[in-house]
Amino acid sequence: MSRVPAQLRNKRFWGETLEAYLFLLPTLFVLGVFTLYPFVNAFVYSLYDIRTRTVPGPVIYTLAEGVDAWTALLARGRIPEDLQITLEKHGARRADLWVRLRQSARWVIKDEGNQQEYIVVQEGDVLRVYQAKTQWALAPVAWDNFRQAFRDPDFTKALFNTLKYVGISVPITLFLALLLASLLNQALVGRALFRLVNFLPYITPIVAITMVWQWIYDRDCGLLNYILSTIAGLFGTKFSLLDWLNDARLALPALIIMNVWRFVGYQALILLAGMQGIDREYYEAARVDGASGWQVWRRITIPLLSPQIFFVFIISMIGAFKIFEEVFILFMGPGPQKSALTIVYYVFTKAFDSGHYGLASAASVILFAIIFTLSLFQLTVVQRRVHYER
Numbered sequence: 167m168s169r170v171p172a173q174l175r176n177k178r179f180w181g182e183t184l185e186a187y188l189f190l191l192p193t194l195f196v197l198g199v200f201t202l203y204p205f206v207n208a209f210v211y212s213l214y215d216i217r218t219r220t221v222p223g224p225v226i227y228t229l230a231e232g233v234d235a236w237t238a239l240l241a242r243g244r245i246p247e248d249l250q251i252t253l254e255k256h257g258a259r260r261a262d263l264w265v266r267l268r269q270s271a272r273w274v275i276k277d278e279g280n281q282q283e284y285i286v287v288q289e290g291d292v293l294r295v296y297q298a299k300t301q302w303a304l305a306p307v308a309w310d311n312f313r314q315a316f317r318d319p320d321f322t323k324a325l326f327n328t329l330k331y332v333g334i335s336v337p338i339t340l341f342l343a344l345l346l347a348s349l350l351n352q353a354l355v356g357r358a359l360f361r362l363v364n365f366l367p368y369i370t371p372i373v374a375i376t377m378v379w380q381w382i383y384d385r386d387c388g389l390l391n392y393i394l395s396t397i398a399g400l401f402g403t404k405f406s407l408l409d410w411l412n413d414a415r416l417a418l419p420a421l422i423i424m425n426v427w428r429f430v431g432y433q434a435l436i437l438l439a440g441m442q443g444i445d446r447e448y449y450e451a452a453r454v455d456g457a458s459g460w461q462v463w464r465r466i467t468i469p470l471l472s473p474q475i476f477f478v479f480i481i482s483m484i485g486a487f488k489i490f491e492e493v494f495i496l497f498m499g500p501g502p503q504k505s506a507l508t509i510v511y512y513v514f515t516k517a518f519d520s521g522h523y524g525l526a527s528a529a530s531v532i533l534f535a536i537i538f539t540l541s542l543f544q545l546t547v548v549q550r551r552v553h554y555e556r
Contacts, residue, residue: 205534211527212312215305218521220274222285222296227252229293236293240265240273240286249295253277253284256297274298311528321529323504324512327418331508332486335422340479342426343433348463350434351441361438364431376495379424383410383496411497414505421492421506429485433478440474441467480544487537490514509533 187194227249229236236246243265245253250260258277267274271288283298315321350361367375382389391407398405410420444467452462468475490510493500500507500515509529517526 208527214524215307216523217303220298221301223299227295311524324507324509328508336482339426342430346434347437367428368432372491385409414503417501417505440471444470
């Protein structure tokens with residue numbers, strides 16, 4: 167019979183453990199509400215075929231006289247004057263109203279201003295105007311949403327584009343950040359100003375950044391084409407203007423260039439902080455032994471900086487998989503021929519454009535599984551090569 171360890175029988179141990187968890191309770195609550203619950207919810211939804219439909223809600227107007235005149239106008243896509251006045255009392259604007267659906271004895275009027283819909287139904291000799299409401303219909307489909315996602319060519323393209331983006335942008339950003347941090351670690355004049363300038367892209371709102379890059383990538387008057395044509399002119403070569411935002415071959419490279427510029431300064435500051443935390447005695451000992459600058463950087467700086475490199479690599483990889491806003495704003499869509507379609511953008515379109523919430527949930531679970539697997543691999547395999555200074 168195994169004996170219970172003495173530590174587990176110690177009342178002080180259990181008291182300190184309980185006290186620690188009490189301090190962690192607010193954090194655990196936030197993680198549970200904003201992280202665990204959404205994921206569990208998404209996984210549950212992925213097992214259902216979820217559809218929405220517009221159904222009549224409360225009655226806001228009833229017409230018993232002049233029904234034929236109303237139905238004649240509605241059949242031509244026009245809204246009767248009395249009905250417009252009624253809808254204005256419920257917060258609608260005349261300019262935003264239009265007949266979205268015309269059927270026999272049933273019409274749907276939409277208010278584009280507040281996205282509210284109204285249903286007009288003819289019931290015998292009476293017309294009733296209902297305020298529409300959304301009704302959810304859930305049908306269990308087990309793993310069919312996951313099968314449908316992998317059979318969907320758009321999802322396959324989104325997965326390939328995302329993996330390509332992560333595989334190119336993350337290593338390039340990390341490499342450039344490492345070089346930049348090494349330069350900023352030197353005794354340069356105006357070093358503080360250089361650090362601030364490199365950090366500015368990260369704290370600037372993504373909408374502002376993307377709109378500026380839309381101008382930079384413009385084919386006819388963009389800054390990038392101007393610089394490239396000027397350089398080509400210096401070498402006497404002819405340069406054809408590149409249509410960065412409308413060429414399927416250039417859409418993903420344009421996205422990578424913009425985000426490398428955006429994140430390289432942030433990663434460089436993290437690596438710079440790690441460099442400044444390295445004990446100077448290591449460098450002094452290496453110089454006494456006659457080590458060159460390259461040998462010092464490769465044998466001392468990089469190994470002792472591996473915890474920061476590992477941290478930056480993990481967070482940049484996770485962030486790259488979740489790219490969405492840049493695509494949405496830069497291309498106003500998934501890019502030419504869906505060349506910039508990413509998994510998160512695929513989830514967005516399936517949920518809010520197509521209304522396939524179950525399929526969108528399945529795609530989000532697949533994305534979580536990919537990120538979790540790669541992160542677990544990094545934490546269990548790659549972390550073994552991380553050197554933590556004692």
